[in-house]
Amino acid sequence: MVKAAIVGATGIVGQQFIVALKDHPWIEIAALAASERSAGRRYKEAISDAQSGALRWFCQEPLVEEVMTMTVQNAAEMDISGLDIIFSAVESDQAKILEPKFAKDKVVISTASAFRYEEDVPILIPGINSEHAKLINVQRKTRGWKGFITPIPNCTTTGLAITLKPIYESFGINAIIMTSMQALSGAGRSSGVIGLDILDNVIPFIAGEEEKVQRETQKILGDFAGSSVSPAKFNVSCTCTRVNVREGHTESVFVSTEKGCEVGEVARAMREYKGSANEIELPSAPKHMIIVHEDPFRPQPRLDRDAEDGMATVVGRIRKDNVLKNGIKYVLVSHNTKMGAAKGAVLVAELLIRDGYIS
Amino acid sequence: MVKAAIVGATGIVGQQFIVALKDHPWIEIAALAASERSAGRRYKEAISDAQSGALRWFCQEPLVEEVMTMTVQNAAEMDISGLDIIFSAVESDQAKILEPKFAKDKVVISTASAFRYEEDVPILIPGINSEHAKLINVQRKTRGWKGFITPIPNCTTTGLAITLKPIYESFGINAIIMTSMQALSGAGRSSGVIGLDILDNVIPFIAGEEEKVQRETQKILGDFAGSSVSPAKFNVSCTCTRVNVREGHTESVFVSTEKGCEVGEVARAMREYKGSANEIELPSAPKHMIIVHEDPFRPQPRLDRDAEDGMATVVGRIRKDNVLKNGIKYVLVSHNTKMGAAKGAVLVAELLIRDGYIS
Amino acid sequence: MVKAAIVGATGIVGQQFIVALKDHPWIEIAALAASERSAGRRYKEAISDAQSGALRWFCQEPLVEEVMTMTVQNAAEMDISGLDIIFSAVESDQAKILEPKFAKDKVVISTASAFRYEEDVPILIPGINSEHAKLINVQRKTRGWKGFITPIPNCTTTGLAITLKPIYESFGINAIIMTSMQALSGAGRSSGVIGLDILDNVIPFIAGEEEKVQRETQKILGDFAGSSVSPAKFNVSCTCTRVNVREGHTESVFVSTEKGCEVGEVARAMREYKGSANEIELPSAPKHMIIVHEDPFRPQPRLDRDAEDGMATVVGRIRKDNVLKNGIKYVLVSHNTKMGAAKGAVLVAELLIRDGYIS
């Protein structure tokens, strides 16, 4: 079994890692780390509210009893000697400090954005750009590390990049316009959108989000050419909004393709898309990367976010667009805290284990 | 005083007409009509639930006591002899039958879509295309009517057309891509989206809506050339969705302009837009047709829908778009049941009274 | 295998029956019936929207493919000859006509209220009042039927009666005061509370609900004495409200006990409550009838409604009450469309099969 630590283990994403790794066939949780405040306490105490005694367990899934008695370490001083992977679920400013420290010796798979835009760092989605994993070798060499850092994309990028990939392969892409209607869980808990703000409302701005989606989509669909990734040449233009939905990002996408294509061809390309190299066999992989509905009332976040345990991206309303050149438009739903966060990062770990990057 | 009837008076839009006409300086409610079931009953009885006695009053505003004792007529047999205007708030299939009957002698201002796409029928938004009112003379002549029919646009078109107008005038428009996040009240009451469906959800389809917006926007911004309106030449491509918001449609708009323009110029053109012919002086007109926010967290439907009593369109997040030629993107909020429905229709009535179409 | 029909199969409760019976070890779906409009069509066609082709499938669970090609019969003329059980999911006025017709020959288990208050009709909750099943023999005899009718309680009664039972057994009950905060799904679909009404709101009245809860709780906890059930002697006083929750009724309960009891004793009595006669071994039964939380922030409908697949009742905040004599107060969450509806009715069928009432 590969031995993993979860850093930021008491937060919402950390807990999602705990759920995603429960009964995992290849990976076991060997260590939990968090801030100094939690250090030295049993996990159960560390997530108990001091005043009321209530457990601060944020997942819909039940408590994972197996980790409740584990002692939480101080992330800044964690003993990483016996570990194989470190899953990093900390905020970006913390990630900047902690992740390079860990990466000197160990593999770091991160949900933070801190290193996503470095030249020698891939942003991996297994099945979409698995071949970018080779950039890890460049990174190791350049930085002189035994380990490495691989962040996953921003949760809003994930579904977009996945659904664009078969279009890109089959028809080419000139440009993308996208409006997102994002779920509350993406806002994290400490900086959470409070009920008072979002009730009976839409919030038309999420700081930094649009830039991330635009840049990451180009990088993920870019070409790996020996020592670096050249970003895909299409432009991406987004407006990212927050709506009153608990989980599941909805995106309204308009794509200009190079070749032109019929609605049925796009649906088929998406339905038949299987990834590049049998990623479908990885334990956390969905059986279908993309599910396409004909019913115009789908996808809906509440009905579709959990498809294939939140790992499939669900598409509907594929139609011609008459504004963009060879335009196609559709709507997608992607589970922002499953495929778009911890479980997506676990899928990256599985890919890297299978392909020999983690020994 | 101009004497008005409200047809469909017991429904949600009918009640909004009652509210919009309360204490109106130029227009008084002279008759109420509804289906045969309500005919002959006092208005208060007609909107009382038979079982519980509860009043089915759907507006946030308090009951308008003045109409409670008026007798509701059967719309199909209404005596229109003493009336000047008939406000029609019925469904489209009813409108097809009733409105031409009324229009033989009287002015019909309608929220239904039944006649919007007829060649000799203008879709009026005062201040945006007031000059299209001249098409009324063509209509009267062609059809041999003493009266005429003027529908208002679909509520999703209204805010879009208003915000596009100053852009169109100042910079020209090549094309428009729009994703709407529409409020529940637009769904009407009988065919209402039920709480069970929309809670924790987005519904990615509203039957017929996208076609309406595309076609109406072209017609409203089209040129009136003597005897007909030639639709504006730009294409419009939309995805219309429903979100968990009570009132106020939010729209994420991407526009390709002809000339190119800076963000500041667009903001200024919107802010300074005053309409074509002093429509601002009409009793129900907003003081500012468009309000532009710099705060990136605006507009929000809950905070901005009621601006200038729901008659202003509120815009924010004006930015450059890098996908469309000379691209500009922004977000708007428009009150779908005020400017977008009954009160918008009353504003049309005011324009037509001022300009001599209603005597 | 016992052969069952579902009457009202195209509605929301009917579909919940289909889900509850999928892969059932003892019962198979042998017939589906609905109104005349659906008769003669395949189930899949019968639930397709004529205009859009969208499937009107109301459950969170995926479509049950096995029934999609079954032909729907006209409920009024259904051929019941080969059937053992008829699950009735029709409205109460329909139930009044259809259920006695079926009961002449067959067993009818119903979610409708039509026969709940008849003297010779038990309202069964397996594990709570299984012994009331004996009233079936009286019913058969009195009415000269080969079959019989057993309705389940109103969904708001279910959780209340279950949690009261161990208190009643251990400490006796003088009186109960209850305020419910009920989910939207309980409102049904045709008469559904629309999103417009419940958003940012509480609705303080549900027609008929309070009377049902008061009467049914007394009957369920009443004594079966040979030929009839004498209602329990305590009074019940409720206020039933609707809140913006999709599934899961929350109830705030205040109980006056006869004996007096400590908080810990009540928690223990609830936790250890196992039902009267091994009902726990029935296929749809929860492993724990009642789950008791110490965390004061529980139960919450979103977190607790699905406990043991929606068949457990979840309790928290057990405290002393200082107003009622020997007062105890607590909060419960009960899944109104699982234990409180179709799956609860299937549990009744299982009890009746096991105990020989259905051959």
Next chain:
Amino acid sequence: MVKAAIVGATGIVGQQFIVALKDHPWIEIAALAASERSAGRRYKEAISDAQSGALRWFCQEPLVEEVMTMTVQNAAEMDISGLDIIFSAVESDQAKILEPKFAKDKVVISTASAFRYEEDVPILIPGINSEHAKLINVQRKTRGWKGFITPIPNCTTTGLAITLKPIYESFGINAIIMTSMQALSGAGRSSGVIGLDILDNVIPFIAGEEEKVQRETQKILGDFAGSSVSPAKFNVSCTCTRVNVREGHTESVFVSTEKGCEVGEVARAMREYKGSANEIELPSAPKHMIIVHEDPFRPQPRLDRDAEDGMATVVGRIRKDNVLKNGIKYVLVSHNTKMGAAKGAVLVAELLIRDGYIS
């Protein structure tokens, strides 16, 4: 004009004070104070988000331009020499330190709970227990202060105490059982219930709330007997929950009266209740302290919270209760951030000005 400071002016309650005092006929805002971080900055800067520049203005009402250029003082070092009243909108731990300091010389009217339970401190609701103001004299004497402290009640107590008062006066009260369904705005902003928690949910616990309601209701309806208030003798038992409503607390109340009374008598006593001493003439007072609906679907928080600008308490569903001795039950809605917070505190100031406690 009476000169007032608002302490805690940048928070949500502080901003509600600014709104409540805009254009006030008797009181003007002479100073604003907050934490050290805001000290020395213009109010507009103090409420601007450092990163985005967005204004953190939490009220539905528009920005009060008049205060935007006022300089915010450090609350701990505020110059109080020219002031008459200090409205305190700080958290309870801050209030414990700051309020006695201010009260040595000045009148402090507070929304914090810090001093509510002191023997010589009244909890005032004008019209309900205005005569308790006389306790101020005792307080001044005991403590040797020129000024004094008068807190308003917890927002959940307010509506309860108001509706109980006419019952108490006319029929006497033995005991009260209450379940609240409280709005999100009551949770404050820093410790706000986040959207993720409350969406599709009810939270069955609000720390400390139930104890406050029980104790404060007894004190408010207690007798002032020369030098102290003896709490009313009835017991109060509550369960306080949070629901997905923005503003407006809903409470389901069960009351045991001493005398017994008919539903109509209770409705009349509430409707005719006018307060003790012409409080109705105070500028912020509602014209009707209590509004009683016959429609069983009222009160609803969204429709009724704003009655008389949020200063009236709205009651419905008055019925007999058959559990409590001479039992009556009803539902109330009270605006928790108007009558229940800042504007309620301004009403207290008006009472004290009129009656000569503030010179």
